Structure formats: C-alpha cells, structure tokens
Amino acid sequence: MEPVTDQTTLPLPGKQPVKSSVSAPPTRFGACLLFAANALARSVTAVGDGEFAKMGLSYSHAYLLSEIAMNPGTTPTYLSETLFLTPSTITRLIEKLESKGLARRETVGKYTMVFATEAGAQLAPAVTDAWQANWAKFTDVLGEEEAIALTKQIFAAAERFSDADTDE
Secondary structure (H helix, E strand, C coil): CCCEECCCEECCCCCCCEECCCEECCCCCCCCHHHHHHHHHHHHHHHHHHHHHCCCCCHHHHHHHHHHHHCCCECHHHHHHHHCCCHHHHHHHHHHHHHCCCEEEEEECCEEEEEECHHHHHHHHHHHHHHHHHHHHHHHHHCHHHHHHHHHHHHHHHHHHHHHHHHC
C-alpha cells in the first residue's frame, strides 16, 4: 500500500488543528507514537513468540531465564532494572519459571537471589538460538542496517522513559 500524503488538518487534544504535508501512513493514527509503538510491538512479539513457544516460554520468560543463567544469584531488583519490568512482574515471571523447574530463589539475609536450575541452565543456549532466529527474521523484513538502527533508537527511547520514571 502506498503512503498517502496527508494534506488534512490533524486535530490534537487541547491544540489547534495543524496542516500537515508529511507523508503519512494509510491510517490517521500513523502520526501517533503510542499507536505506532504498539503496532510494532505486536508485530515483533508475534515473531518472537513463535520461536520462544518452541521451548514453552514467552519472550519475557526467555529473557529472564537467559539473564539468570548468565548471572547466577542475581536479585529481582537487578532483573527489574535490566529487563525494564516492574518488581511485581519479575516476581510473577520467576514464579512461573520455578513452577517449570527452570529457576529457584534463595534468601540470604534480607536479599533474595535467583538462580537457574540445572534444567534452566541447559535450556539457556536454546534461548540464545531463538533470539538469533528472531533477529534473522527481523533483518529479513527490515534489512540488517535498518534493524540495528531501529533497535538502537527504540532502546535509547526506552532508557529515557525509564530514567524519567525514576526521576518522578
């Protein structure tokens, strides 16, 4: 589908409509960051879920397993910061990995430490393989240069939003 040049006015909440002559996608929501980010996330997640589902994991569980296998004894706080997830989400994900026999927690004093079990450590290389398979699919669609640039730009934006959240 060809992009449409939008010569219409774009009504924004609390703002006067503005004339736009930029090339816009064939939806009025194409200029909305929230809409565009979620549309991309759904597409990318659909690709990733296929690879990680082969191991019986969601992408969140797979990334968590990879992180605890590479960093035995890490804390949920570290995992929360590294994976850009809330502490309650990390707890829920760890509980799921524990129920699958892939992770375990140990309490040392006031700290909780998370470890991959033997089964989790053995599955970690398959997570890396799935990660690489996903990357190959992304680069097939976008091209390697664009995929790298987009990944860097999205991650930098995620970090800025994460930093803004902690500043409040």
